[in-house]
Amino acid sequence: MFELPATGGCRCGRFRFSFDSKPFVAYTCHCRECRKLTGSAFLTCMHIPAESLTLLKGDPACDLRQTDSGNSLITYFCNRCGGNMYAKNSARPFVVTLHVGSLDKPEKVEVNAHIWLKQKLSWVEIPDGHRRFDESGDWLEDYKDDPSKYGE
Ligand SMILES: [Zn+2]
Numbered sequence: 001m002f003e004l005p006a007t008g009g010c011r012c013g014r015f016r017f018s019f020d021s022k023p024f025v026a027y028t029c030h031c032r033e034c035r036k037l038t039g040s041a042f043l044t045c046m047h048i049p050a051e052s053l054t055l056l057k058g059d060p061a062c063d064l065r066q067t068d069s070g071n072s073l074i075t076y077f078c079n080r081c082g083g084n085m086y087a088k089n090s091a092r093p094f095v096v097t098l099h100v101g102s103l104d105k106p107e108k109v110e111v112n113a114h115i116w117l118k119q120k121l122s123w124v125e126i127p128d129g130h131r132r133f134d135e136s137g138d139w140l141e142d143y144k145d146d147p148s149k150y151g152e
Pocket residue numbers: 010011012013014015078079080081082083
């Protein structure tokens with residue numbers, strides 16, 4: 001069971017955050033950009049309401065880029081250890097995309113969807129029953145409790 005408030009931070013501890021809302025959706029992104037960002041095979045993240053995130057310690061650095069769909073994506077990371085922790089997308093101003101690996105208890109998050117499968121590395125296997133999207137995900141059903149947060 002997901003316990004709130006939940007906490008997280010970067011590897012070195014310079015940056016810490018907490019949040020007090022359960023995620024709308026949690027998924028793994030297999031796109032090339034997420035590989036470059038993490039230096040790993042994919043990025044697992046989750047959407048929470050932006051107002052539920054509290055910065056406890058530190059002042060993260062940011063990386064701004066334009067996505068293929070024309071939105072601005074800002075990723076926040078620690079400027080000492082390089083750990084990336086969350087992102088904001090101009091298409092969803094009411095939501096923060098938290099990187100699940102930065103949580104103190106990532107095992108509490110249920111992840112059951114995968115996006116950008118057309119760029120997935122061939123040896124990554126998707127569990128049966130998980131939702132699959134070749135490109136970006138459709139999360140409208142995950143926002144049914146508060147559709148106003150979904151954005152465009
Ligand atoms: Zn750090």
